[in-house]
Amino acid sequence: MRTLYHFWISPACRKVRLALGEKGLKFDLEIEKPWERRHELLARNPAGDVPVLVDENDIVLADSQAICEYLEETYEDVPLLPKDRIDRAETRRLVGWFDRKFFFEVTDNLVEEKIMKRLTKSGTPNTAAIRAGHHNIHYHLEYITYLVERRSWLAGDNFSYADIAAAAQLSSVDYLGDVPWEQHPTAKIWYARAKSRPSFRSILADNLPGMPAPSHYADLDF
Amino acid sequence: MRTLYHFWISPACRKVRLALGEKGLKFDLEIEKPWERRHELLARNPAGDVPVLVDENDIVLADSQAICEYLEETYEDVPLLPKDRIDRAETRRLVGWFDRKFFFEVTDNLVEEKIMKRLTKSGTPNTAAIRAGHHNIHYHLEYITYLVERRSWLAGDNFSYADIAAAAQLSSVDYLGDVPWEQHPTAKIWYARAKSRPSFRSILADNLPGMPAPSHYADLDF
CATH class of the missing domain: 1.20.1050.10 (Glutathione S-transferase Yfyf (Class Pi); Chain A, domain 2)
Structure with missing residues (x-):
């Protein structure tokens, strides 16, 4: 299952939640408190911040804009960037x-x-x-x-x-x-x-x- | 002629200069001091910062990453993003x-x-x-x-x-x-x-x- 590691008030995380929702992609939400610097978070994203998306096939993605561009290139049915x-x-x-x-x-x-x-x-x-x-x-x-x-x-x-x-x-x-x-x-x-x-x-x-x-x-x- | 409005020490501007250079695109450099908030700069980029690229056909572009993605989509001969x-x-x-x-x-x-x-x-x-x-x-x-x-x-x-x-x-x-x-x-x-x-x-x-x-x-x- 697709999992988004996030912190609820973070606007960068909310951006990815909205993008996944618009594209109709199901995902589990896991709360991550970046200031606790959990080993598992640092292993997935050396920057130590959220959002981190683990997509199908265990593809690990970090940085909200990198995630959004990836979603746009991977799930094209609902475009969130214009064509031109x-x-x-x-x-x-x-x-x-x-x-x-x-x-x-x-x-x-x-x-x-x-x-x-x-x-x-x-x-x-x-x-x-x-x-x-x-x-x-x-x-x-x-x-x-x-x-x-x-x-x-x-x-x-x-x-x-x-x-x-x-x-x-x-x-x-x-x-x-x-x-x-x-x-x-x-x-x-x-x-x-x-x-x-x-x-x-x-x-x-x-x-x-x-x-x-x-x-x-x-x-x-x- | 393509013109990049920039400030020499700005890393965001240097990023676009390097991108244009790698893609072999000729451009004029115009120095812009964003803190002077020139009317002409604000008309091209309401955020009031540089870099601003005026590409051929007077296409006005702002935000270093938006410019880099545009260059990647427009001038494909020298890719600066991988295919996958x-x-x-x-x-x-x-x-x-x-x-x-x-x-x-x-x-x-x-x-x-x-x-x-x-x-x-x-x-x-x-x-x-x-x-x-x-x-x-x-x-x-x-x-x-x-x-x-x-x-x-x-x-x-x-x-x-x-x-x-x-x-x-x-x-x-x-x-x-x-x-x-x-x-x-x-x-x-x-x-x-x-x-x-x-x-x-x-x-x-x-x-x-x-x-x-x-x-x-x-x-x-x-």
């Missing part, structure tokens, strides 16, 4: 935007400080970082608004890895209740459409004991 | 390793603190970050050693985007004279082989007035 190579470049540009720019400007400032530091007992939240995350998220929601005012989905006519990368980041931050949806109604409509897809179900069911999600988190009609 | 999809995933895993892990653990700590803060007049170098960069680089050179003891090049039999991503990072740090080559002779031999390739020539010719490279930087027989 210029459209593909545009989609990958946006994947890079959310995987890195959004992550470092927003997710890392909020999820790392508010959740990960508590779980890993690695210090107190940095309030300047949290303030920066709250400030920066508006710019990204404005960019999403700009894109979906011009296109059906973020990278063009079809739901793609760009939407998956963006929704993965936003869903992590939304678990904290830190996405100012009301101030960005167009971005909210896009997210509601993404969130309604069956691939999103397991992510909306995530719940950490002692750290519950806000009530709108799993609500499709939020 | 599992080998491709391994190559992309290593690209991710050097683009992100090496960058944040090493390059960002050294190049950002020692060069970029001076150029952008954005504060004094953080000595703790510099110490971390000097500490972390050993682990990465050991990983390169581990790989090339088992393979001809980092990802397998052939020179690939994995070697390009790694050499791009290391060349930026090497400009500072901060790579402890003598303690990692196997990694040094791999880098000497990479550095001898014609695609490397323009990178070895880089020289910032007032901030010269150490003498071994451009020496193929260092």
Whole structure:
């Protein structure tokens, strides 16, 4: 059976969960706490992080984008990249935007400080970082608004890895209740459409004991 | 004419310069200082960073990995990814390793603190970050050693985007004279082989007035 080693709040892991779900591929989820540096994790991925996907035939894959490109080349029935190579470049540009720019400007400032530091007992939240995350998220929601005012989905006519990368980041931050949806109604409509897809179900069911999600988190009609 | 907007010390830009060079594609280089946030740069890439490649027919591309994947799909004569999809995933895993892990653990700590803060007049170098960069680089050179003891090049039999991503990072740090080559002779031999390739020539010719490279930087027989 296909197994995804993941940590539930990690946006990179959520990206792969969404990709597998969109492609209709069944998988088991195994929770991995990368900070425990388990020998088995390091053997599968010397970088010591998740996601790690063990596909059929024991093929071991690491790095969320390497996994997504592999899934695209291996399971072609449900494409998550456009056919045209210029459209593909545009989609990958946006994947890079959310995987890195959004992550470092927003997710890392909020999820790392508010959740990960508590779980890993690695210090107190940095309030300047949290303030920066709250400030920066508006710019990204404005960019999403700009894109979906011009296109059906973020990278063009079809739901793609760009939407998956963006929704993965936003869903992590939304678990904290830190996405100012009301101030960005167009971005909210896009997210509601993404969130309604069956691939999103397991992510909306995530719940950490002692750290519950806000009530709108799993609500499709939020 | 194809034009690459770049900043000379940026490893992401060096990665694209090497990719274009390996594929035998001619290009003009235009220096862009992203911190000046020129209107023309933002119009081409809303993320406001480099590299930005304007390919033939005025196709505008941003994000180093999106550009590299586009080049691979467009100019197929000189492949920089293997044919097999599992080998491709391994190559992309290593690209991710050097683009992100090496960058944040090493390059960002050294190049950002020692060069970029001076150029952008954005504060004094953080000595703790510099110490971390000097500490972390050993682990990465050991990983390169581990790989090339088992393979001809980092990802397998052939020179690939994995070697390009790694050499791009290391060349930026090497400009500072901060790579402890003598303690990692196997990694040094791999880098000497990479550095001898014609695609490397323009990178070895880089020289910032007032901030010269150490003498071994451009020496193929260092």
